[in-house]
Amino acid sequence: MSDTLTRLRYKYWPDHLLGEILSKRWTETGVPVIVLLIVGFVLSRLLDGFFAPAILADTARQASEIGFIVFGMALVMIVGGIDLSVGSMFALTNFFALYLMHVLAWPVAAAVPATLVFGAALGAVNGILVGFFRLRAFITTLITLIIYRAVYDLLIFDYSTQIAGGFPDSKVWDFLGTGELYGIPTVAFVYVALAIFGHVFLTRLRPGWHITAIGGSRRSAYNSGIAVRRTITMCYVASGMLSALGGVFFASRLATVGGDIGVGLEVLVLTAAVLGGISLGGGNGSVTKAVVGTLIVLLITNSLVSLSVPGGVNRMVLAGILLLAAVIDIRWLKNRHRIISKVYVAPNYHDMPELPSTAPDSGTAWAQNDKLRNVSAIGLGEIEAPEDVILDRHDNLYAGSRHGDIIRFFPPDYKRHEVYAHIGGQPLGMAFDREDNLYVCIGGMGLYRITPDRKVEKATDETNRSWNSVTDDSRLRLADDLDIADDGRIFFSEATVRYEMHEWPVDGLEARGNGRIICYDPKTNSTHTAVRGLKFPNGICIAGDGQSIFFAETFGCSVKRYWFDGPKKGKVEMVMENLPGYPDNINISSDGHYWLAMVGMRCPALDLAWRMPGFRKRMAKRVPVDEWLFPNINTGCVIKFNEKGEVLESLWDLGGVNHPMITSMREHKGYLYLGGILNNRIGRYKLEGADPNFVQYDLRWGKLS
């Protein structure tokens, strides 16, 4: 009864979604948005006419003017700095625009660009000092704040009467300041346009990525060749320019050079940015965050003004919010990974039937023996992690290595070897196509191809993104094994979409169908996902009919068959279930059957744990990985099965003396070659009575002429 409940709970409750949603960067924006909604709701209740169109339009003007400056601040903060001089630059550019318009009577088309250039120049001072001379951003911009403010004060002392006396007769200028279209102020259009551009810039364009990269880690950005100093400088220039943009609209709206313009503006802008979720210290921020932060701060300060509280309260509220937001942001950034890793692992209910016996006296084909105990070793101690082994039509033996190399051993004795090609990542399953291209699944990279003249090419590293998956499953994280159909299409398995290569034990712990089978067609160079929701799909082998593949589900302890052509196209059928071990690669044998490697054997304790998801979750949280319940990988086992799913024979190395954890095997000219992902050797076992002339790719693609 309770077992049924557990089963239902884990079948229908999507535990894995919480961690996936939390690990999305956009959830960070969710919190400020919720705060904004709450603040808006509370204020609309507290104040009458808070959302009257006239008030709203006025708020939109202010929000846009300040919003420009927040964009500048956001940019500088994302690149890892801070710009406190924005308020003074705002005041100074406001003065500059008014001086040009009122005193010198320039046309708008000249005055506005001139003001923007002036703002950029002011920003460039900060930029050069911080970017090129590597001064501290905070203290430097604090000083330029004082200097610019002093200059402003000196200037208005001399020119304020002149500015107040002049009246520029320009419709365009008035339109900038007070004009509106469909009841929406001009400035708001500019703001929205800039926001859209800013979003595209930060998320889709190269300079935007550079900015985020520098903020994330200055040193890494430098090492990867980004022009760190220039980029930082340009961010401060942009901040000055955006302040000038705010100054222009402010000037055209109010035409005033009062002594308190822009005083304390930096705190308002900083509060907006931090409240929106743009992190102090860089690398984390977006346009949406800047917009939301601006709106929250403006709503709060405007409502304080309309409640006519004294200026001191305003200060206290701003400072209080600023500190609170900063503390929350810093704590969240520091503990984010810990929180996500706590909730990300979501084990599933996984019921296994009773373990079939493999005892030596069980009388089945599974009966244990010691046939693999005395295999001869190839490349002992010279190769690491040959997950798959393969032989070409010239008897050369190929194997992947942990270092991302493909190693070639030469016949006849396989004592000599060379690095055939270097790809990187972790090479896993391999297959030759008709033209002797070697296709390799690379864990962490995708599907690669090595041409006969040793050129490494990427075949594919992405597939179609499924619309209902929260985590981005378009990238290939753990391409595992492949085989090639007669028409050249390549079917390969991806073991999991939720974890990286080195985290495969965690995926096993979850026992959820996180894996899939993907089809790549070299003719059209297109990739699509064929089958989803598989429990760690692993070995792939084209069946004798040429219309279907056998594939192993490692943590499902089963072998299934998928038809990609013919009358049963699209169907998946069970071939062998409830295996006593965890199946890995599948390859053909000389007598028309199939070899299957067992990466590990089942044990009753783990079988029990599969039915206890809560227990596994606790284990994942509290116990280091090396002490988790694991399959018994200290035994080597290879079986042969036929198309009906009957086990014909089994070869063992009990206790894994010579060959534990076999992940792959290939039959070639009367021998069986054995690979293992944790082994430092390739095994060679003489098959009694096997066809001494059997060559896999002669059979598949025909003999070489």
Added chain:
Amino acid sequence: MRKQRVTQQAIVFAIFVVLFAIFALFLPGFFSAPNMLALLQNVAFLGILGLGMALVVISRGIDISMIAALAVPPGLVLQMVQNGYGPTISVVAAFALVIVFGLVNGWLVAYAEVPSLFTTLASGLFLAGLGQVAFFQLDVVQWPAALDGLGWFGRGGILGVPMPVVMFGIAAAIVALFLRQTRIGAYIYALGDNPFGARTTGIPTRPIILLQYVLAALIAAFAGFVMAASINSMPTRVFNSTMIYDVILVVVLGGIGLSGGRGGVPNVIIGTLLIGTMLNGMTILDFSYSAQNLVKGVVLLVAILADSFLNPRNEETAQQGDI
């Protein structure tokens, strides 16, 4: 390293001497007894503040909320006594305010790990707002007669030396002893040299940072009290002035690198003398307030540029997000 530090100190001292000589020769009224007294007196508050700032800067922090701590708690004492509270209860209340303020600053920096500049920028704003809203009725709080018993803190003098200068001397001696002779003082230097190293060797870094901000707030409030006694009132709008930059100037020009671990009380004294002379000279030259700010800003910029060349930031121990 040692040699370099001595040179910088010497350079600043030489500049001071030259500047002083020029002013004395060419500025009428500069080298007069009343002006010298005024100079020393004005400089004394800066110097006391500089001592507090030095404590924080030596371990890579900065405290720009010191002016709020200078203005608000002493102002609170004056206001409470004016409103009829006893001097003792008023002083205790102000003392409690200072301690709480320092603790909050320190907690935010040490435990919440908010950058110190950021913390103190916001907390200073908060304290100033609090004073404006909750404590003061007027911008300038007058020294009440009931407090005259404590007036000797800032008035008169000993052997012709004005009292604020004496107070500066006493404070300097205490801070020098604290930094050079006590274990905690040594820890502060260790923290500035390499915060991670200090933590690894088992120094209780967080409590020490907490203590620093409490001490800085206490010293600032002390300076404020001496100031209030000396000018017979507390102009609470001093918070809006650029005085904090004078304090940073004192510390940086004196040769206490912002990258931490260097300098001490002698640097504060030299920096104070230079800045005091400069400010006094500009006042006599009748520079406007804005023009003075401009000059100060440029000098400060040059100073931190020079500082960043003489005491380059340690890239190995600089933290991500150290802005």
